[in-house]
Amino acid sequence: MLTILLDGVAYGMLLFVxxxxxxxxxxxxxxxxxxxxxxxxxxxxxxxxxxxxxxVPFLLTLPAAFLVPAILGVVLERTLYxxxxxxxxxxxxxxxxxxxxxxxPVAAYLLGDEPQQVHLPAWLDxxxxxxxxxxxxxxxxxxxxxxxxxxxxxxxxxxxxxxxQLRAAVDDARVAQGLGIDVDRIFAxxxxxxxxxxxxxxxxxxxxVGGIDPSFPVKFLVTFLIVAAIGGSNGIMxxxxxSLMLGVLDVAGKYYVxxxxxxxIYAVMVVTLIVRPQxxxxxxxxx
Amino acid sequence: xxxxxxxATMDRLAAHLRRRARWRWPETLFWLAILxxxxxxxxxxxxxxxxxxxxxxxxxLDLILGLAGIVSLGHAAFLGLGAYSAAILASKGLAEPMLxxxxxxxxxxxAGLMTAPxxxxxxxxxxxxxxxxxxxxLGELANRLDWLTGGADGLNFxxxxxxxxxxxxxxxxxxxxxxxxxxxxxxxxIARRLARSPFGLALAAIRENRLRADALGIGAGRRIVAIYxxxxxxxxxxxxxxxxTTQIASLDLFDFHRSADVMLMLIIGxxxxxxxxxxxxxxxxxxxxxxxxxxxxxxxxxxxLALIILVLAGRERVAAAPRRLIALIAPRAAERGAA
Numbered sequence: 184m185l186t187i188l189l190d191g192v193a194y195g196m197l198l199f200v201x202x203x204x205x206x207x208x209x210x211x212x213x214x215x216x217x218x219x220x221x222x223x224x225x226x227x228x229x230x231x232x233x234x235x236x237x238x239v240p241f242l243l244t245l246p247a248a249f250l251v252p253a254i255l256g257v258v259l260e261r262t263l264y265x266x267x268x269x270x271x272x273x274x275x276x277x278x279x280x281x282x283x284x285x286x287x288p289v290a291a292y293l294l295g296d297e298p299q300q301v302h303l304p305a306w307l308d309x310x311x312x313x314x315x316x317x318x319x320x321x322x323x324x325x326x327x328x329x330x331x332x333x334x335x336x337x338x339x340x341x342x343x344x345x346x347x348q349l350r351a352a353v354d355d356a357r358v359a360q361g362l363g364i365d366v367d368r369i370f371a372x373x374x375x376x377x378x379x380x381x382x383x384x385x386x387x388x389x390x391x392v393g394g395i396d397p398s399f400p401v402k403f404l405v406t407f408l409i410v411a412a413i414g415g416s417n418g419i420m421x422x423x424x425x426s427l428m429l430g431v432l433d434v435a436g437k438y439y440v441x442x443x444x445x446x447x448i449y450a451v452m453v454v455t456l457i458v459r460p461q462x463x464x465x466x467x468x469x470x
Numbered sequence: 471x472x473x474x475x476x477x478a479t480m481d482r483l484a485a486h487l488r489r490r491a492r493w494r495w496p497e498t499l500f501w502l503a504i505l506x507x508x509x510x511x512x513x514x515x516x517x518x519x520x521x522x523x524x525x526x527x528x529x530x531l532d533l534i535l536g537l538a539g540i541v542s543l544g545h546a547a548f549l550g551l552g553a554y555s556a557a558i559l560a561s562k563g564l565a566e567p568m569l570x571x572x573x574x575x576x577x578x579x580x581a582g583l584m585t586a587p588x589x590x591x592x593x594x595x596x597x598x599x600x601x602x603x604x605x606x607x608l609g610e611l612a613n614r615l616d617w618l619t620g621g622a623d624g625l626n627f628x629x630x631x632x633x634x635x636x637x638x639x640x641x642x643x644x645x646x647x648x649x650x651x652x653x654x655x656x657x658x659x660i661a662r663r664l665a666r667s668p669f670g671l672a673l674a675a676i677r678e679n680r681l682r683a684d685a686l687g688i689g690a691g692r693r694i695v696a697i698y699x700x701x702x703x704x705x706x707x708x709x710x711x712x713x714x715t716t717q718i719a720s721l722d723l724f725d726f727h728r729s730a731d732v733m734l735m736l737i738i739g740x741x742x743x744x745x746x747x748x749x750x751x752x753x754x755x756x757x758x759x760x761x762x763x764x765x766x767x768x769x770x771x772x773x774x775l776a777l778i779i780l781v782l783a784g785r786e787r788v789a790a791a792p793r794r795l796i797a798l799i800a801p802r803a804a805e806r807g808a809a
Contacts, residue, residue, distance in 0.1 A: 215595060266782060272594035273541050277737060278781040280730055284774025292768060405606060405726065412599045446610045453603040456596050457588055 186318060187438050188431065193322040195430020196329035197391065199423050201384030201403070202410035203336070204377020206422040208370075209411050210353045214268060215275045218282035219381055219407055220400030222252040224290060226382020227395035231299035241304050248386035249379040256378025260371050268370075283400050291397040298394025301386070325387055332380070336419045349373060409452045491666040500745070501655060508647045515643035517759065521752050522650040523711045528735040528747025529654075529661060530704030535733075536741035537665055538697050539677030540589060543598045544605030546728035547585075548578040548702040550719075552709030554612060557625045557719035565630030567638060571653065571710045578706020579699050581608075586698040590691050602726070609724030624720030638715055646715040653711060654748075657704055662744055664700070673697055734773065737780065 205219045226248040233239040233247060259282075267275050307321045340346035351359040352366045360366045389395050392402075406429075414425025429448055436447035508518055527549055534540040552574035559570050588600045612619045619625055631637050638646040664670055675683040676690045684690050713719045722728070731754070739750025754773075761769040 209595075213595075215598070263778075263782070270781075272598065273535075274781050276541070276543070276598065277733070277777055280734075281774040281777030281781065284770045284777065286774075288768040288771035288774075292771075401726065405602065408599060408602065412596075446607060446614070449603045449607040449610065453588070453600055453607065456592065456600050456603070 187435055189318050189322055189326070191431030191434035192427060193319075193325045193430070194391070194434055195427035196326050196333075197384060197388050198406065198410055198430055199426035200329045200332055200380050201388065202381075202407045202414075202426060203333075203419060203422045204374075204379075204381050205407050205411045206414055206419075207349075207353075207373050207377050213272075214264070215272055215279065216264075217276060217279035217404060217408075218286065218400065219377075220403050221283055221286035222256060222378040222381040223385030223388070223403065224286070224395060224397070224399040225252045225255060225385070226379075227301070227385035227389045227399065228290065228294065228299060229382065230386035231301050231389060231395055232294075234301060235299065241301070241307070245383060245386055249383045252382030252385075253375045253379030257371060257375045260374045264374070265367075283404070287397045287400060294397070296397060298396040299389075300394040301389035303390055321390065325391075328387065332383075333419065333423050340419060345369070345372075406448075409448055412452055413455050487666065487668070487671075491663070497745075504651060508644060508651060512644050515647045517755065519643065519647040519650050519715055521755050522647065522654050523708050523715070524732070524735060524751035524755060525748035526650070526654045526657060526711065527705055527708040527732050528739070528751045529658060529744060530701045530708060530747075531732050531736050532741050532744055532747045533661060533664075533701040533704065534698055535736060536743070536746065537670060537677065538673045538694055540694060540698065541594050541597050542601040543726070543729050543733070544601030544603070545701075545705055545732055546724050546726070547601070547605035547608045548582060548705035549709040549712070549728060549732075550605070550608060550612065550721075550723035551581055552578045552706030553713035553719040553723050554619055554625065554709075555706070556710035557627050557713045558618060560629055560714070561625060561627040565628065566634075567629055567632050567649065567714050570629075570714055571707055574710030574713070575703040575707040578709065579703035581706075582699040582702020583695065586695040589694060589698060602729070605724055605729060606726070609721060612724060613721055619719070622721060624718050626718050629714045629717055639717055650711050650715065653707060657707060658744065658748075661700075661704070664697075665744060669693065669696075734777065737777075 201223055202219070204222070205216060208214045208216050208219075229248045229251045230241070230244040233244040234241060263278075263282075267278055270278075303321055307324055310319050311323075340350060348359070348364045349369055351362070351364060352369050356366050385395065385399070392399075410422060410426045410429055413429060414422040429451070432451060433445075433448050437445075440447075504518075504522075508515060511518065527545075530548070531542065531545050534542060555577040556570035556574040559573050564570070585600075585604050588604070589597050592600075613621055616622075629639055632645060632649055636642060636645040636649075638649055665673075672683070672688045672693055675686065675688055676693060680690050709719075709723060712723070735750035735754045736747050737750065738753050739746035739748065741747075757773075758769055761772050
């Protein structure tokens with residue numbers, strides 16, 4: 184029981200790190216980025232390749248798994264994405280599907296179709312017992328790292344000047360712009376951080392999902408979208424609660440009622456969207 | 471406004487609608503060309519059949535996206551429903567193809583009618599997500615009900631002869647193509663009639679500005695539900711055709727990539743004038759065959775690249791290109807076509 188709950192929380196935390204960038208881009212610019220998973224894939228590949236080919240320890244690869252997709256994100260945002268702000272959702276969907284379709288064969292061409300495994304170091308493998316409850320060490324590690332990231336993001340958003348500007352821009356980009364906030368720059372930074380976090384999430388998730396392969400962006404696209412849809416586009420906490428709820432429901436559902444399995448999360452999403460089209464954890468009526 | 475004036479206005483409107491609905495010679499040529507292709511290339515009947523079915527599927531998306539402006543990322547839900555309905559019916563012994571076709575379309579229409587109210591709330595993003603969610607749920611359902619659907623193995627079945635005489639399985643690929651052609655043509659004529667009717671004009675008003683359409687007294691909700699149901703029936707018919715001519719219904723029919731592919735087909739051919747889906751489907755499938763013959767693994771890359779360029783260059787401008795081409799060849803026809 185507790186094991187399942189912890190597994191669910193760990194999975195939810197992973198989902199949060201993977202998807203929070205998506206929530207932010209969605210909230211900031213109403214931009215639907217279906218290619219978000221491609222950044223996660225890049226992060227996963229960075230970790231897998233650094234470990235397998237260069238022998239870099241797991242922990243040291245994580246900063247790289249953040250930085251490479253973040254830089255890639257900035258470059259793409261400045262050159263391509265920004266042309267589509269304010270375009271119709273259909274155009275955005277088509278464009279980002281296009282990006283995703285390009286990213287997957289490129290990965291397959293460069294690295295092959297086989298999943299690239301991330302072999303966890305020995306100290307993260309195995310289980311510990313707490314009062315008779317067995318918990319995987321890596322689960323605890325994931326919860327710790329992702330929880331720290333969530334806390335850091337939240338503090339960053341609440342306490343810093345940049346965070347306040349970001350929140351202002353999310354609430355109303357036009358008024359924020361009128362007040363002299365450089366929304367353009369804020370968006371570029373937020374996009375980079377979101378892409379980087381997706382990469383980090385991809386690296387952390389690589390072991391859980393059985394290695395990173397070129398179909399990763401499309402396999403997890405739906406999950407990301409559900410997190411963004413349930414959490415709403417308003418800030419970090421919505422995305423966090425959304426992903427935790429999803430993680431726990433998914434793991435518990437697959438364990439207790441395997442006969443309906445993946446059905447649960449889709450049903451939750453559809454019901455959520457019907458009852459509250461703007462997301463469960465959004466203040467007010469949304470936009 | 472006095473009565474004679476109103477009557478004159480009505481007459482002018484009716485004349486305008488009739489003029490819009492008139493068949494033009496490039497259209498007749500288009501359909502004759504397809505028919506000729508089926509007879510001229512019997513060895514390619516399989517791929518022609520595939521194109522026709524994909525074209526019908528894209529036409530169904532055009533009904534909601536092109537006419538009413540409703541975006542969907544889950545149109546495969548109805549393709550899969552239609553396919554499985556026809557397949558289950560045939561595997562239970564009712565193997566007459568036309569019966570399966572009608573049944574598949576009816577089941578899909580019912581599902582469309584039931585899910586359409588979900589589309590009335592929220593913005594485009596909500597609609598994209600809800601349609602996607604519905605298609606994934608149905609796919610999961612088909613996976614779980616394996617006593618009925620065969621689960622992950624798919625459902626193999628044998629199909630009866632069309633009208634009791636013409637085999638449409640792999641021994642009669644040309645018959646299959648002709649069958650699909652006939653279904654596509656009939657449904658296209660109905661869709662064309664719908665698009666040119668007052669109902670079609672009301673949908674265009676909803677697409678351009680829903681708020682204003684509502685203010686004008688055009689009940690948007692009712693009409694969106696109606697066109698979504700029709701589109702679902704069309705997609706169901708496409709699914710039934712696909713299942714009957716391949717004798718298999720598989721889970722991949724519900725996949726996200728089906729919904730994405732059909733969107734791409736429609737966008738390649740450009741939405742809103744009904745022929746776009748058919749042209750896009752032909753271009754998409756021929757392109758896929760050519761590219762995957764050269765580089766089997768990486769054809770997605772080229773589709774993706776084409777999409778990015780298409781969006782960055784501006785869909786409207788790209789879509790206007792063929793119309794300008796027609797204008798060069800036959801100025802009068804293009805003028806009337808645009809009216």
